Amino acid sequence: MSRRTADVPALVAAARDGQPRAVARLISLVEDASPALREVMATLAPYTGTAHIIGITGSPGVGKSTSTNAVVRAYRARGLRVGVLAVDPSSPFSGGALLGDRVRMQDHALDPEVYIRSMASRGHLGGLSWSTPQALRVLDAAGCQVILVETVGVGQSEVEIAGLADTTIVLLAPGMGDGIQAAKAGILEIGDVFVVNKADRDGADATVRDLRHMISLGEAGGTGAWRPPVVKTVASVGQGVEDVMAALDQHVDWLTTSGTLRSRRENRATEEIHAIALAAWRSRMEGVGSGQAIAELAAAVVDGTTDPYTAADQLMGALS
Amino acid sequence: MSRRTADVPALVAAARDGQPRAVARLISLVEDASPALREVMATLAPYTGTAHIIGITGSPGVGKSTSTNAVVRAYRARGLRVGVLAVDPSSPFSGGALLGDRVRMQDHALDPEVYIRSMASRGHLGGLSWSTPQALRVLDAAGCQVILVETVGVGQSEVEIAGLADTTIVLLAPGMGDGIQAAKAGILEIGDVFVVNKADRDGADATVRDLRHMISLGEAGGTGAWRPPVVKTVASVGQGVEDVMAALDQHVDWLTTSGTLRSRRENRATEEIHAIALAAWRSRMEGVGSGQAIAELAAAVVDGTTDPYTAADQLMGALS
Numbered sequence: 001m002s003r004r005t006a007d008v009p010a011l012v013a014a015a016r017d018g019q020p021r022a023v024a025r026l027i028s029l030v031e032d033a034s035p036a037l038r039e040v041m042a043t044l045a046p047y048t049g050t051a052h053i054i055g056i057t058g059s060p061g062v063g064k065s066t067s068t069n070a071v072v073r074a075y076r077a078r079g080l081r082v083g084v085l086a087v088d089p090s091s092p093f094s095g096g097a098l099l100g101d102r103v104r105m106q107d108h109a110l111d112p113e114v115y116i117r118s119m120a121s122r123g124h125l126g127g128l129s130w131s132t133p134q135a136l137r138v139l140d141a142a143g144c145q146v147i148l149v150e151t152v153g154v155g156q157s158e159v160e161i162a163g164l165a166d167t168t169i170v171l172l173a174p175g176m177g178d179g180i181q182a183a184k185a186g187i188l189e190i191g192d193v194f195v196v197n198k199a200d201r202d203g204a205d206a207t208v209r210d211l212r213h214m215i216s217l218g219e220a221g222g223t224g225a226w227r228p229p230v231v232k233t234v235a236s237v238g239q240g241v242e243d244v245m246a247a248l249d250q251h252v253d254w255l256t257t258s259g260t261l262r263s264r265r266e267n268r269a270t271e272e273i274h275a276i277a278l279a280a281w282r283s284r285m286e287g288v289g290s291g292q293a294i295a296e297l298a299a300a301v302v303d304g305t306t307d308p309y310t311a312a313d314q315l316m317g318a319l320s
Numbered sequence: 321m322s323r324r325t326a327d328v329p330a331l332v333a334a335a336r337d338g339q340p341r342a343v344a345r346l347i348s349l350v351e352d353a354s355p356a357l358r359e360v361m362a363t364l365a366p367y368t369g370t371a372h373i374i375g376i377t378g379s380p381g382v383g384k385s386t387s388t389n390a391v392v393r394a395y396r397a398r399g400l401r402v403g404v405l406a407v408d409p410s411s412p413f414s415g416g417a418l419l420g421d422r423v424r425m426q427d428h429a430l431d432p433e434v435y436i437r438s439m440a441s442r443g444h445l446g447g448l449s450w451s452t453p454q455a456l457r458v459l460d461a462a463g464c465q466v467i468l469v470e471t472v473g474v475g476q477s478e479v480e481i482a483g484l485a486d487t488t489i490v491l492l493a494p495g496m497g498d499g500i501q502a503a504k505a506g507i508l509e510i511g512d513v514f515v516v517n518k519a520d521r522d523g524a525d526a527t528v529r530d531l532r533h534m535i536s537l538g539e540a541g542g543t544g545a546w547r548p549p550v551v552k553t554v555a556s557v558g559q560g561v562e563d564v565m566a567a568l569d570q571h572v573d574w575l576t577t578s579g580t581l582r583s584r585r586e587n588r589a590t591e592e593i594h595a596i597a598l599a600a601w602r603s604r605m606e607g608v609g610s611g612q613a614i615a616e617l618a619a620a621v622v623d624g625t626t627d628p629y630t631a632a633d634q635l636m637g638a639l640s
């Protein structure tokens with residue numbers, strides 16, 4: 001009930017003023033697909049577009065939380081407001097409100113200039129929540145200059161995170177497999193910066209060498225192309241974090257001067273508009289004749305009295 | 321050119337007559353999204369719906385090809401016509417026509433009652449090709465009484481395969497991790513029959529026990545619900561294959577008597593009709609103003625002069 005009557009302009013003003021509870025409330029509104037969702041998005045729009053969105057992905061055990069913490073600390077040392085969105089596609093729980101936010105990142109729990117939010121994926125296994133881009137917009141409009149989106153590399157999620165981020169960090173650890181494994185998992189294509197964490201362990205140099213080799217094989221070449229650096233860290237003791245920051249700074253410079261930042265964001269907006277429109281078409285199709293139309297067409301396909309293409313034509317015709 | 325002039329009714333008649341070249345040609349037509357695709361699907365429709373579609377999925381190294389071979393052999397011993405669709409989501413190549421089909425399954429390469437086809441996924445990493453369901457329809461109409469769809473368990477593909485199949489076999493091997501790993505990977509929900517292959521290795525009984533325990537935790541219970549069996553095999557020597565066949569037979573019986581076969585197929589047809597219609601909407605949206613409309617809307621979202629929901633409304637309005 002209180003959600004229906006949310007005073008969206010007041011909430012947005014409070015969020016921009018740096019009030020964490022207003023930010024949390026807005027994220028809840030978009031995450032719950034509340035009736036206010038569209039008003040929230042329309043009200044936020046003029047304030048979006050300034051945050052540098054950094055995706056961090058990697059297999060379980062490579063040290064994602066530790067690395068995220070270290071990068072947050074480094075941006076905080078520069079005086080920037082930082083948002084952290086931790087997306088756990090394997091969690092059946094949403095919001096993470098009970099434990100997640102505070103337990104995950106105790107170092108920054110009391111810092112009012114760091115917003116931390118855990119989100120679970122909903123609806124599609126292995127993928128990011130459909131509300132992740134909307135939550136990013138909330139943090140962006142709330143004045144976060146940097147937003148880190150952390151997700152475990154499971155299935156599609158690492159590819160999806162690359163679609164959401166301006167810069168994608170792929171984390172690996174020695175002994176997690178060689179470059180060929182990385183190539184098979186599809187992570188070579190998505191990484192803008194590769195970090196081999198736990199570099200005090202055996203095999204770190206071999207992992208770095210393998211990665212560099214695989215990256216060089218996949219390079220498009222050409223002047224002005226981005227060549228993803230491979231950085232070694234021991235995030236737990238802060239070692240190498242300055243190299244990660246330097247790589248991130250260089251990538252931002254390159255994104256801006258090459259025009260890639262703009263084109264990536266336009267591609268992302270295109271995908272998002274399409275996804276929203278397709279969800280709306282789908283909901284309309286399911287609603288034709290209160291769902292009777294699609295049920296009858298599906299039965300006809302199973303019976304062999306029609307085929308799925310003809311059935312799709314009929315369903316679309318019923319909407320025009 | 322020859323594709324445009326394909327004599328679809330003659331090809332379908334030849335395929336139903338058991339001519340492998342006609343089957344191969346029809347699959348190529350649907351795989352290439354040729355102009356004849358719709359005619360092929362419409363012509364095939366009356367002959368579909370008889371095949372039992374069995375999905376086989378599992379991580380690399382569990383012995384999928386060997387197990388598929390063993391199951392094919394068992395169905396051939398019953399005198400059934402068998403189709404095999406090997407989907408490799410990690411392969412950038414399509415069709416597999418050069419090597420794949422013959423190399424994969426040498427045991428059955430010369431058997432005219434076994435159709436073997438390799439397909440690569442297209443367009444979406446980790447997922448099945450959009451043309452997989454159409455290829456299944458071709459094999460179904462060509463008189464295959466059983467069709468095995470084999471895919472490596474990468475990301476989404478194992479979930480998608482479960483959506484395509486009447487019965488899904490999940491293959492595991494000892495030491496591939498315990499039941500909790502399986503639960504995390506989401507495979508407990510999709511398996512109708514679990515097979516622990518390489519059961520002569522250490523830890524097979526522990527894997528079986530873990531799996532049974534995890535399955536029992538997830539059971540909906542209730543009379544008449546299917547309880548996924550866990551079977552041990554050493555597929556390379558044929559050991560345990562008769563137990564797999566018994567489990568498959570029981571599942572077919574249950575599917576039929578419980579009405580689940582019909583409802584699964586109707587759900588599948590619904591998804592397929594929706595997917596085809598959504599692809600058509602998407603292509604229409606991309607075509608509005610020769611793509612200028614979406615480009616301008618995406619730019620406006622990036623500039624913050626509109627939000628993605630309002631942009632989606634405008635794009636949809638332009639189509640009505």
